[in-house]
Amino acid sequence: MPRPRIKDVAALAGVGTTTVSVVLNNVDGVRVTAETRQRILDAAQELGYSSDPIARSLRTRRTRTIGFVSDVIATTPFAGRMIQGAQEVAWRAGYLLVLVNTGGDREVQEKTVRELLKRQVDGVLFAVMYHQEIEVPSALATVKTVLLDARPTDGALPHVVPDEHEGALTAVGELIGAGHRRIGFATESLPVPAASGRLGGYTRALEAAGIPFEPGLVAAEHGDTPGGYRAARRLLELPEPPTAIFCYNDRMAMGCYRAAAELGFAIPADLSVVGYDDQDLIAPALFPALTTVALPHYEMGAWAARRLLDLIEDEPREEAPGHLMPCPLIRRDSVGPPPR
Known part of the structure; x- marks a missing residue:
């Protein structure tokens, strides 16, 4: 036909x-x-x-195509909802999203952007796996760009990142609201924005509740399950151990569960635990299910796509280049009152 x-x-x-x-x-x-x-x-x-999209692009000088350049997001189910959020917004607006995974290789990133520009994409979403400050590939200087889960070193480009500080404030506030006054923090040892932001939220929550900050209740290790195990062991073997532990992420919380079991602490009867990220394969699968703060991957992807479309369509927006996306608390079964 x-x-x-x-x-x-x-x-x-x-x-x-x-x-x-x-x-x-x-x-x-x-x-x-x-x-x-x-x-x-x-x-x-x-x-x-x-x-005919080719004829339309010649007439309008737009291809209605957006490049999505990431490090490892496309191969990481945990963060894949960023792609979903961006893609759904773009599709509803009549734009096609072209995804390229670079593995975080700087040379590949530069080459990828240049190849997308040859294909006359209307804009680029440049995304990274976790909240960090980045030096933007030089090739992006000639195309409308929004950063996703990253801040530019010069602060100039539009970008969206999770509100780490408020998320941690909410997490620790949940423990304080349950009656806890001695709260440990198992955190990431690397100097990344998420670590400093979550530490700031932790200390602010304690201050607001009139609880003195104790440096000895902060244990920094690598932000994975073994790191969470080591951090929790150090905290739970203190002469006066905490009755609750806020973990930098859900992987560290999983290590915390193991340390608690080995030392005879039942969760949440003897120890309450709150994580961060809401990873599908961890938080609801732990026993008891983990109360955690969700990283708003879908919402960040959707916001970034909407912001980029506004730039492409020359829609003025009076707002700061950076946007902090709220991180909601997901209540499950790992928080209870402190033991008597």
Whole structure:
């Protein structure tokens, strides 16, 4: 069956081909009644007509294509919802998202951006696996760009990152609200923005509750399960151990569970635990299920795509280049009152 043409749509709708072109290509400044517009759209849908994207790009100088350049997000199920959020926003606006995973290799990143520019993408979402400050590839200087889960070193480009400080404040506030006054923090030893932000939220929550900050209740290790185990062992073997531990992420919380079991601490009867990230394969699978703070991956991806589309469409927005995305608390079963 031959592909339907614009004159077929015009014949079915009872209008001229010029009117069909105006409606289907959203040409500005031409008046078409709502009834006629709907009749044309219905005819195009009935016939299965779609405009030629190459011809449209030559006319509008836009390809309606967005590049999504990431380090390892595409191969990491935990952060994949960033892609989903961006893709759904782009698709609803009539844009195609082209995803490229670079493995974090700087040379590959530069080459990838140059290749996307050769294909005349309208903009680029540049995303990283975890909240960090980055030096943006030089090739991005010539295309509209929004950073996702990253801050530029010069602070100039639009970007969205999780509100680490408020998320930690919420997590520790949950423990304080349950009655805990001696709260440990198992944190990441690397100097990354998430670690400093979550430490700031931890100390602020204690201060707001009138609880003195004790450096000995902060144990820094590598932010994985073995690191969480080592940090929790150090905290739980103190002469006066904490009754609750806030963990930098869910992987460290999993290590904390193991340390607690080895030392005879039942969760949450003897020890309450709160994590961070809400990883699907960890937080709800632990026993008891882990109360944690969710990283808003989907919401960050959607925000970044909307911001990029505004830049592409030249829609002015009066706001700071950086946006902090709230991190909600997910209550499960790992928090209870302190033991008597």
